[in-house]
Amino acid sequence: xDIQEIQLHLAKPAVKFSAGGFRPTHSDEESWLGRVFLFRxxxxxxxxxxxxxxxxxxxxxxxxxPFHSPLLKGVRVLSVFVANPFPDPLEPMGERWLIREYRDxxxxxxxxxxxxxxxxxxxxxxxxxxxxxxxxxxxxxIPVEVEQAILDxxxxxxxxxxxxxxxxxxxxxxxxxxxYCQSGIDxxxxxxxxxxxxxxxxxxxxxxxxxxxMFWKHRDTGEWxxxxxxx
Numbered sequence: 528x529d530i531q532e533i534q535l536h537l538a539k540p541a542v543k544f545s546a547g548g549f550r551p552t553h554s555d556e557e558s559w560l561g562r563v564f565l566f567r568x569x570x571x572x573x574x575x576x577x578x579x580x581x582x583x584x585x586x587x588x589x590x591x592x593p594f595h596s597p598l599l600k601g602v603r604v605l606s607v608f609v610a611n612p613f614p615d616p617l618e619p620m621g622e623r624w625l626i627r628e629y630r631d632x633x634x635x636x637x638x639x640x641x642x643x644x645x646x647x648x649x650x651x652x653x654x655x656x657x658x659x660x661x662x663x664x665x666x667x668x669i670p671v672e673v674e675q676a677i678l679d680x681x682x683x684x685x686x687x688x689x690x691x692x693x694x695x696x697x698x699x700x701x702x703x704x705x706x707y708c709q710s711g712i713d714x715x716x717x718x719x720x721x722x723x724x725x726x727x728x729x730x731x732x733x734x735x736x737x738x739x740x741m742f743w744k745h746r747d748t749g750e751w752x753x754x755x756x757x758x
Contacts, residue, residue, distance in 0.1 A: 528672070528673065528676035530680065530685070530686070530692060532676075533673055533676055533677060533680075533692060534659070534661075534692060534693070536670075536673055537661050537662060537668070537669065537673065537693070538658075538659040538660070538661060539659070539660050539661075539702060539703050539704060540594050540656070540657065540658060540659070540660070540702055540703070541594060541656075541657040541660040541696055541700045541701060541702035541703030542592050542593055542594040542654050542655065542656055542657060542700060542701045542702060543654070543655045543656075543657050543696050543698050543699065543700050544558070544560070544652040544653065544654055544655075544698065544699035544700060544701070545652060545653045545655065545698070545699075546560050546650040546651075546652050546699070546727055546729045546730050547650040547651070547652075547729050547730075548653070549651070549653065551651040552651075555588065555635075555637070556588045556590070556591050557588060557591075557651050558585075558586060558587045558588050558591070558592070558651065558652050558654065559585065559586045559649060559650065559651050559652060560584065560585050560647065560649070560650055560652055560699065560724070560727070560730050560732075561583065561584065561585075561645075561647030561648055561649040561650060561730050561731075561732075562583055562586060562649035562650075563583035563585075563586045563606045563607075563608070563640075564586065564637050564638060564639055564640075565586060565604050565606070565629070565635040565636070565637060565638075566635060566636060566638050566640075567629075567633065567634070567635060567636070568634070568636055570627075571638075571640060572608070572640050572642055573608050573625045573627075575610065575622050575623060576622065579610070580642050580643055580644070581608035581609060581610050581623070581624065581625055581642075582608060582609055582610065582611055582642050582644065582645050582646070582647070583606070583607075583608055583642055583645065583647075584607040584608060584609045584647065584724060584740075585605075585606070585607040585724060586604065586605070586606050586607075587604065587605045587606075587701070588603070588604055589602055589603060589604065589605060590603060591654070592654050592701065593654060593655075593656035594656060594657075594701060594702050596701060596702055596721055596722075598719055598721055598744045598746060599628070599721070599744075601630055601631055602628045602629065602630060602631075603629055603630060603631045603633070604628075604629040604635060605626065605627070605628055605629070606626065606627040606629075607624075607625075607626055607724070607742075608624065608625045608626075608627075609623070609624045609740065610622075610623035610624060611644055611646065613734070613735070613740075613755065614753065616753070616754045616755055616756070617714070617752060617753070617754055618753065620750075620751050620752075620753065624753050626742070626751050646731055647730045647731055647732055648729070648730045648731050649730075650729060650730055652699070657696050657700070657702075657703060659693075659694065660694070660695060660696050660700070660702065660703030660704055661692075661693035661694060661695055661704065662695075662704040662711075663695060663704065663705075663706070663707055663711065664689045664690070665707070665710045665711060666704060666705060666707050666710075666711035667710075667711035667712065667713060668704050668711070677689050677692070680692075697725065697739075698725055699722075699723065699724055699725050699727070700722060700723055701721065701722040702721075702722070703720075704720060705720050705723060705739075705741040705754075706723060706725065706739050706741075707739075707741075707756055708737065708738055708739070708756045708757050708758050709756045709757075712754060714743045714752050714754060715745075715752065717745045717746055717747055717748070718743040718744065718745050718746075718750075718752055719743060719744060719745075719746055720741065720742075720743050721742050721743060721744045722741075722742050723739045723740060723741045723742065724739065724740045725739045725740075726738060726739065726757075734755050734757055735755070735757040736757040736758050737757055737758045738755050738756055738757030738758065739755060739756075739757075740753065740755045741753070741754050741755060
């Protein structure tokens with residue numbers, strides 16, 4: 528397996544998000560970090576069993592993005608809510624974190640709802656297509672036969688290391704591969720990586736110590752999973 532074959536085998540498309548730096552349009556088709564304003568008529572901010580409000584972390588308007596995840600087919604708007612303090616890694620969705628998916632045909636209304644304790648600075652985000660995102664070496668996304676081919680290239684001197692071959696997007700993103708700070712994990716059979724929200728000083732987010740919130744979705748059941756690690 529040569530270098531080009533390895534790259535073709537591993538590359539996945541993604542879209543990178545950058546917070547702020549431009550004037551928001553405040554249209555329904557704008558994506559945000561730290562703000563959620565589209566709801567069903569009967570919805571409010573989600574709360575846990577103790578009545579504590581989960582905080583708005585992101586609202587993505589998917590049709591306007593340059594990349595469309597197959598796992599979000601038919602979804603127009605996706606909203607992310609997370610508690611403070613953060614849930615435990617791989618904690619089931621519902622009590623301390625929640626993702627709401629709104630289909631193309633659902634009627635949504637604008638609501639500016641205050642979340643007590645919200646600490647993120649709301650910012651609109653720019654989307655930039657990433658044609659090729661590659662897994663981290665210890666991120667669990669490299670098949671054994673491809674890993675062996677890479678090691679053969681290193682031993683032969685054609686490359687110094689795996690990172691001579693690839694690029695990886697570490698920022699907020701939809702698609703591509705997760706940006707682990709530590710070694711990667713196996714979330715479970717059927718789960719596929721969807722997106723991540725990274726530590727970002729612009730919005731006042733520090734995931735423990737420079738970490739990232741990473742989200743997977745099960746391709747059959749639609750169940751979501753959340754994991755994070757940090758330095």
